[in-house]
Amino acid sequence: MPTIHHIFFRAFALLAIVLSFAATPQTATAQTTAFRQAVAEGAARDDVLAEFYRGREFEGIWTGTTGRDRARRNALLAAFAGAGDHGLPAAEYDPNALMARLQAASTPAEKGAMEVEMSRLFLSYARDVQTGILTPRSVVSEIRREVPLRSRLGYLQGFLASTPASYLATLPPNSPEYARLLREKMSLERLLAQGGWGPAVSSGSLAVGASGVAVVALRDRLVAMGYMERSATQIYDATIQEAVQRFQQTHGLAEDGEAGAGTLTEINVPAASRLQQIIVAMERERWMNRPRGERHVWVNLVDFSAAIMDNDRVTFQTRSVIGATGSNRQTPEFSDVMEYMVINPSWYVPRSIVVNEYLPALQSNRNAVSHIEITDSNGRAINRSNVNFSQFNSRTFPYSMRQPPSRGNALGLVKFIFPNQYNIYLHDTPAKSLFGREVRAFSHGCIRLNDPFDFAYALLAAQEDDPEGVFQSHLDTGRETRVNLDEPVPVHLVYRTAFTHTTGQLNFRRDVYDRDSRIWDALANEGVAVRAIGG
Structure with a gap:
């Protein structure tokens, strides 16, 4: 009207x-x-x-x-x-x-x-x-x-x-990644017009030495996907094993060369579904159509990795752990600027953890979580033996909690801060075993790094002649120390289930938080469709 x-x-x-x-x-x-x-x-x-x-x-x-x-x-x-x-x-x-x-x-x-x-x-x-x-x-x-x-x-x-x-x-993004995704999209559309990757592999799992119809289907699908040359073998031999390993590498899977249930699930994803992932990735790239910084930190949540990028080239990369899949623990997506790191950090326990996890434990046993200090509004440690925790609930609990610097600190020995309203940062962790998992979604939302010291050295190398020496000298004091970055570094927390390496190799990852499926549904509702093109 x-x-x-x-x-x-x-x-x-x-x-x-x-x-x-x-x-x-x-x-x-x-x-x-x-x-x-x-x-x-x-x-x-x-x-x-x-x-x-x-x-x-x-x-x-x-x-x-x-x-x-x-x-x-x-x-x-x-x-x-x-x-x-x-x-x-x-x-x-x-x-x-x-x-x-x-x-x-x-x-x-x-x-x-x-x-x-x-x-x-x-x-x-x-x-x-x-x-x-x-x-x-x-x-x-x-x-x-x-x-x-x-x-x-x-x-x-x-x-x-x-x-x-x-x-x-000039209107579409001019980033190298957008150009590579566009090229891969059109290549996959042409393949789709020719029938895609062929029949799915009907088997629970396959390993070296197996033979039969399922192995032939696996062989043909790997050939169609470009992971191996044409072959007449009907046996799961070394050639197929190497092709499976290459597939696993580009899909973030354990590279054991065996087509287990998880690997076969990914191999059987239809070409049309992979095309949807690429289209979603292109939409996501448009959302970030601005300069990222000649040097920046790129954290792809679903790749469980954190990288330092210099002029579109990975100069350092490490494994990461992200927020758990529960609705209140998922890591958000946003961009900010890293300003400093804290060596020998204290962990100031988030209020949600204090009242939802630690308060119930203290109400059962006042000596629970003894490695955590309970502090008043002035930051002074209180004697827990003088407190009746049962009188409080999540709304009325008047105290904060803090874990002092130590090797057992939940944040490990260093954290990297890009101040933001979500209280998200990158940090070390004493829980090293989790980095060996294929899917690494375990944290309360922050990003844990497998190689935090090397990450720190790479950042400090831009301003220190001896970055490792400077870092270790602060670490050896055992005291909480803030080290500013002379040149703050942009940080981008992203979620890309389809992406390319600078070499052009197309990669896919699982939709861990079920975000891309929702984006695709919204795009489809706007009229976006998968297509197959000839030529």
Whole structure:
């Protein structure tokens, strides 16, 4: 329903048109007035379009007969023809349907309406292809990422000031990862048109020495996936074993060369489902369409890894443990800036753990969790023997809890801080055995590192001649010590079930928190679809 603002604007716009053309020849005036009146009425429903066209006195940019109009129109139609390549809703940007509507618009009023419709579609396409179709947090609440939305008016102004085709080509992310994902998407679409990877492997598990129909199916599927050359073997031999290991490596699985239940589950994932993962990864890449920092920390939650990246190259990488799959322990996704590390840290126990885990234990036994200090509002340790813990509940418990620095500290011997409202950071841990697991989702939300000292050395190398010596000298004191980073480092906590290495190798990971499936459902609801293409 039009607002009072829109009604007033329409009336003002129509008056402006009539006044501005009162002195022109009558026939031309009538046609121009009808066109501009339609533009004014259509634009009035969108404040940005209203401002844009008002600044042009309601002159069109798409539907005219000048060379500039044709260039803009043709460039937009060509961009729309490639919308499906980017995993956008192709039906929304169907160039043939749009051309038919343009050709059917015979009167000035109809052309004016189409003028505004093309600007609306242009703005929708520009935002979709540059910063994503979805609002992340509305789909998955744990995605706290701030999407770098651009000015809609700026899109229109930038387009008019540029060569049309060149401007539209600059809209998608220019990151190397986006280009690699786009290439892999189109390759998989061509493969899908040829039947995908063939029949699934019908077996609970297979190992070296096995033979039969299931082994042949495994062999053929590995060949179709590109993990081995064509072979006539019907036995699970060394060649198949090596191919399985390569598959396991690119899917984050234990690289034992055996096609156990977990490996076969991943091998049997249909090509169409993998294509969905790539499309979701491209949408996620659009949400991050801004500079990441020449040096940055990249934590891929579902890869259970943390890496230091320098100019799109991994210069350090370590295994990680992420938040457990429970709804209140999952690690959120966001970006921030690492400012310092704390060597020999204290662990200030989060309130949720204090009242939900430790208070019940103390109510059963006042000497429970004896390695943790109980402190008052001034930070002073209290004598627990003087407290009746049973009188408190999760709301009224007045104390905080702290674990002093030690090798048994829950944070280990170093933590890395990028101040954020979620109280998430990277840290050491005494629970080293968990890094040997294939799926490493065990923490309360923070990121545990397998090689925290080496991670610290790599960060300090940018500012210290002897980073290891500096770190160890602080560590040896046993005292809690803050070490600032001279150049703060951006940190990106991401969730990529499909990604490439800089070598171009495509990788897939499990959807540990079931986030990508929800994103795909939301994209599908917007009209995004898996497709198979010939050629």
